[in-house]
Structures are given as structure tokens and as C-alpha cells.
Amino acid sequence: MFPYRSFLTVAALCGGSFALGAALIAPAAFGTAATPTDGAESEEKPYSIAEDGTVDWATYNGYRRYNSVCFQCHGPDGLGSTFAPALVESLKVIPYEQFLEIVVNGRENVTTATESKMPALGADPNVMCYINDIYAYLKARSDGAVGRGRPAKHQDKPPEAAEAEDACMG
Amino acid sequence: MPRSLLTSGSSLAFVIAMAACPGVASANEELLRLQQDPNQWVMPTGDYANTRYSALDQINKDNVGDLRVDWTFSTGVLRGHEGGPLIIDGVMYVHTPFPNNVYALDLNNDGQILWSYKPTQDPDVIPVMCCDTVNRGVAYGDGMIFLHQADTTLVALDAKTGEVKWSVKDGDPTKGETGTSAPMVVKDKVIIGNSGGEFGVRGKVTAYNTQTGEIAWRAYSVGPDDEMLVDPQQTTELGKPIGENSSLNSWEGDQWQIGGGTTWGWLSYDPELNLVYYGTGNPSTWNPVQRPGDNKWSMTIFARDADTGMAKWVYQMTPHDEWDYDGVNEMVLIDRPINGQERKLLVHMDRNGFGYTLDRETGELLVAEKFDPVVNWATRVDLETGKPERDPRYSTEANGEDVNTTGVCPAALGSKDQQPAAYSPQTGLLYVPTNHVCMDYEPYQVAYTAGQPYVGATLSMYPPEGEDNLGNFIAWDPVAGEIKWSIPEPFSVWSGALATAGDVVFYGTLEGYLKAVDAQTGEELYSFKTPSGIIGNVTTYTHNRKQYIAVLSGVGGWAGIGMAAGLTGDTEGLGAVGAYKSLDQYTQLGGTLTVFSLPD
Secondary structure (H helix, E strand, O other), rough: OOOOOOEEEEEEEEHHOOOHHHHOOOHHHHHHHHHOOOHHOOOOOOOOOOOOOOOHHHHHHHHHHHHHHHHHHHHHHHHHOOOOOOOHHOOOOOHHHHHHHHHHEEEEOOOOEEEEEEEOOOOOHHHHHHOOHHHHHHHHHHHHOOOOOOOOOOOOOOOHHHHHHHHHHO | OOOOHHHHHHHHHHHHHHHHHHOOHHHHHHHHHHOOOOOEOOOOOOOOOOEEOOOOOOOOOOOHOOOEEEEEOOOOOOOOEEOOOOEEEEEEEEEEOOOEEEEEEHHHHHEEEEEOOOOOOHHHHHOOOEEEEOOOEEEOOOOOEEEEEEOOEEEEEOOOOOOOEEEEEEOOOOHHOEOOOOOEEEEOOOEEEEEEHHOOOOOOEEEEEEOOOOOOEEEEEEOOOHOOOOOOOEEOOEEEEOOOOHHHOOOOOOOOOOOOOOOOOEEEOOOOOOOOEEEEEEEOOOOOOOOOOOOOOOOOOEEEEEOOOOOOEEOOOOOOOOOOOOOOOOOOEEEEEEOEEEEEEEEEOOOOOOEEEEEEEOOOEEEEEEEEOOOEEEEEEOOOOOOEEEEEEEEEHOOOOOOOOEEEEOOOOOOOOOOOOOOHHHHHHHEEEEOOEEEEEOOOOOOOOOOOOOOOOOEEEOOOOOOOOOOOEEEEOOOOOEEEEEEOOOOOOEEEEEOOOOEEEEEEEEOOOOEEEOOOOOOOEEEEEOOOOOEOOOOEEEEEEEEEEEEEOOOOOOHHHHOOOOOOOOOOOOOOOOHHHHHOOOOOOEEEEEEOEEEE
């Protein structure tokens, strides 16, 4: 699914201790692990959707995990809230590497007019163990490939996903 | 009577009074007096009983239609504005969400800013506030204004100058513990609760000495008996002693240490019984499968001795919560006859959709009825056992992890959230801002990391089947347990209400309307669209003998999460036209205080 990038990084992160994981994925280390791209347009689609609307497991799981750890600020279905941007729009602009960098390290925008802050989530297994799923879901939303709400039909959970989850969540 | 005699008599009385009350005047006496003076609005809850009732009647149901905006004040902050201002002796104290600025406005001088307080807080606290950076207001006592900041700092400011008298840190925001609730001053103590139930924070209430900032008592919601300030024999639930290790026995292992039960709602106080009342929030995580047991004392009404903090009685409304129905909503203390006998009552409109009426002296459960007919997670509450009778179809525990339980009413934001109700002793009715929203809820495994969200469920929310209004403003009979009338609103009503002797009830809406309705019938008498959606609470006061109505607008909070998107109607069979309503087509951000009066 992500031939040249982060699956390895995330697997390494999730396999070890999370304190170590957070250090591993600090910007410098991350920069060497990931290959810069020209932008979001050049990326291969991280999701797959069958003709009858059945979404792959990653996209479906991304929907679930988004609603656990992102929804509280970024609103339902990635559409934004009064205090955090709409990720369906953001992902039209920012490439995967930048997405991951912001999730891991957070971002701050505190001025006299606004006070918003994205936390650093690099040490949170509930986020990092599923970050590629969350990305797949949001990219599908951003591309208009899946609509609002819970995808009606989805692939069963593949054994590899279950194994990866167990290994990552510990 | 000879003049000299009068003088000496007065002096003698004065000396005796001083001897009885050494030191400064007790905040209790001053506040007891001020909270009954309708010309002031001296505590966020209006009075100790949380009635949000005013005896003022200059503005009444016959003339409220002539109401107009008198003056406005921009807070300079964009995020969700909950709570409302205090008005004491010609000064109005206005607070803001993070960064938690406080302004003292001189009502004798056209609202000129007498002083402002602008704390510096680490922005790291912003993302650990689950539902916007709200703050529900400041408290007054002993000549000081008490502010409970987002970073859990409690600061005492000189009410005249804004000078910092003392400040203490109540909790640890790096673990997700934050401050959103309004303090309450009782006697010589200022009491606060904590926030952070979505971060595995352990709930607690702490009383600080108003003069020194030293901790007088601290009572946790969960854990060992001594840390909860409960007595296994003396503390009762529904008349029976709670027994030893009541909380520890209701959790598996050490889960209680990250077990939630935060206390971010409102406090009430009964001076005669000397009891403080409040409710505790959800047990964490939101995945019920991960925390077997009743999870005591989350979702619980506490009655505690104001001096010692010791719990007199408790009542757990939602044992082993499966839906995030925090029990933190306000406790309204009223005196009404039941079966011909005058009773000291506590009325509580819970997130779980039941309106509870208890005897506030003993904790006896008298009434528990649904205040929204769509509530379906439980069929009824047994008044003897206090237990809700759950409908297994809507049990996220029974359906299990990784299963999407659909059509649960109410949604996690509850049939009512923190937005406080008002009670009129004239009508005997409670006026309640409510949510009318259902949800799908899918729990799953989560891991705990300090300072990171600890949620463990996916939710989607939508209006009840076949309906398109997401809120109602209702009149509730707390003795009969019945809805008297109900006004449908397109969005959740997220504003605190005000009832007055003028037979008028005020509330705000998420589109930004301040509305006045007839207290008897609910008929709309006045409506004005303020600059932004209203999640603040309506207050009233007089200045130079003229009555004013004041409200903060500034959309945000839990309600703001869905604002840009609106709620979806993706669940099959809903198809309601209004299900895709998007609040941002009605209003935008911005904190403003709007003050209304009648034309001269």
C-alpha cells in the first residue's frame, strides 16, 4: 500500500516502546526514513473501493480510528470544527510526509487573533498504530471517493491487520 | 430616647457582633446576602441553589417585546464562550475562553475597563481540552474574583484592582487534566472541580482557603475510601451504607487510577444543611468492555459536608456507563410539596435523559422520568434500587467491541449537557435547554498514554428518526416528572436559561438568537440575533434601578465540533431533510457580550 514510505517506520515505532518510538520519529530521523515527493497529486491512492462501494479494511478502520482520536477537534467526517481545520481540504494540499510530520510532532498557531494547537501524537499508539488507516480514510474523503458517515460496506479484517494491531498495541 | 443612649447602645451591639465574628466578615454571610439580591448577579449559578431565577420584574411578559440592545462588548477571543458575567456593586466581571482573560467593566462609567487580567498559559493545554477551550465563569467572595484557568491554575484577584493575591496549580495538564468549571465560594473556601475524562484523568473536587490558597479538603470520585472522603458506614446510597472499598470493588485492577469521574459541571450549596452538591463524569475509557464493574463513583450525585468534604450521600445514576452520559449537570435545589408534605428537593436533568428528583437531605430517590420521549437506552429507573432498566438492544457492552450499536438515544452529548436550567418558584417549573440527538456507538480497545486522548469508541450523531430538530427548550414539572411544554429548536440548545418574576424565561440558541418566552405557555415573546451562536448563560441585574439582560455569544464548545459539518443523516431510514443542517450557514465565531434593556 505504501511501497516507499512509512509502513516500516510505523511498524518500528509500534514494535518497540513508545518512548523510543517517539524519539525514532523525531523530524531528523523521519526525514531520512521518508522519501520526499512532489506533492499529494503524485501519490498512489492509499485506499481501494470496489464498484459496489465496499471499502478496504484500512479505509474502514481509518474511519473508526479517526472518530476516536481526531473527531473531537477536526469534526465529523473530516469536515473541520470551530477550532480545527477541515482535513478533507488539508489533504488536497499537503502530502503524506507532511501529514505524518504534523501528526507526530504537532503544530501550533497561537497569535493575538487565534489560539489553536495540534498536539504531538507520535507517542500515542491509538494514533500511530493506525496512522496509515487514518490517512487512507481521510485521503478517500478528500478525493471524494467515500462520503460522509460510516462506510456502508467494508472488507473483513485481514489476518495481517489483526497481527499488526496486536503487535503494535501490545 | 436621649441621643447618648442610642449611640452607646449601637456601639455595644457592634462590639458584640465583632466578638462573634472575629477577623474579616465571612464570605458566607456576604454571599448569602448578595445571592438573594436580585440587583446583583454574584455567582455564575445566580444563587447557591442554582435556580437561575431573578425576582426582577421590570421586564415582564407584557413589555419584553420592546427589549432592545443597550450596549455590547467584544471579548477579543474567538472560541466558544460558555458561562456568563458577574455583576457586583456597579462592576461587571467578564471572562473569556482560553487564554482566560478577565475584564472588570465599570457600569457607572459606560463600561470602561477598570482592570483586566491576562494570564500567560502554556499553549500545550489547548489540545488536551476535549471539547474546545471553554471556561464557565469566575466566582466572587471576600473581595476577590476567583478564576479557574485552563491549565488548572486557580487564581485569586483583588476585585477592585485585579491584583493577584495568590495562585495555586490544581492539577497536571501534561496528563490531560484541565480547568473549565466555574468555582463556587462557600464560607471561607473556594471549591473547584476538574476536567479531562477523555484523557483518563481521575476526577476530584478541591476546596481551597479563600485567604491563603491552601487546600482545605480534596475528595476524589474514585479510589480508596479515605481519598474519596467517604465513610463506609455513614455515607449512604438510597439510605444504605455504601460499605468498605465501595469504589475499589467496582473496578477491575488498577483501572480506577485512570478511571475518570471528573467534576467539570456546576456546584450547588444548601446553607441550612451545609451540604455541597455536584455530579461526576464518565468512567474512562469510553469502551465499557475494558472496565468491568459498576465503576463507582463515576456518574454519581455527591452530597458533601462543606466544611470537611465528607460525603453524606451518593447516588450513581448510570452504573457502568456504556454511552458517555456524564452526570455533571447542575443540581437545582428547590423546596416543594410532594404528596402534601413540604420537601427539600434536588432536581437534576441528567445527560442520560432522565430527570431526577431526590430528597437532598437524605438522598432518597423520588422521581426519575425521561425528559425526552426518544430516550431508549433504558426503559425506566427503579425508584427502590435506583437502577436503570437497560434495553439490551442499545447496550454497547452487550453488543461488544468492534460492533456498531445503532440508534442509541440520547447521543453522547446527552439529552442535556452542562447548559444550566432555570427554575421559577412562581410556576414550579424547571426550564431546560436540551439536545435531541441520537447516535451510533462502536467501542474498541484503546491503550492508555498519559496526556493523550483515551477514548476508545467511534460515534456518529444524527436527529431521532423522522425528526429534524436537534434540540428542544422544555418546561419540566420536577414533582410530576412530566414535560409541560416543549419548543423545538433546529439545533441543540446549548445556552443556560434564566427565569424571572416577570413571567418570562430567556435562553439563547446556537444560531445566535436570544429568545424570551412566556413562562406559562412557552409562547415566543422576543427574539434578537446576536453576533454569534450562544452557548453562554443568560443573566439579569439592575443598574441605577433599571433592569438589564446580559448574555455572551461566541459559538464553540461541544456544539462547535459539528458546526462546520452539521450532523449527518447517513443512518438508513432517517432521510430527514434537516439532517444535513450546517450551523456555519447561520453563524460564525466571535465573543461578544450583548446587554439588553427596555427603552426609557
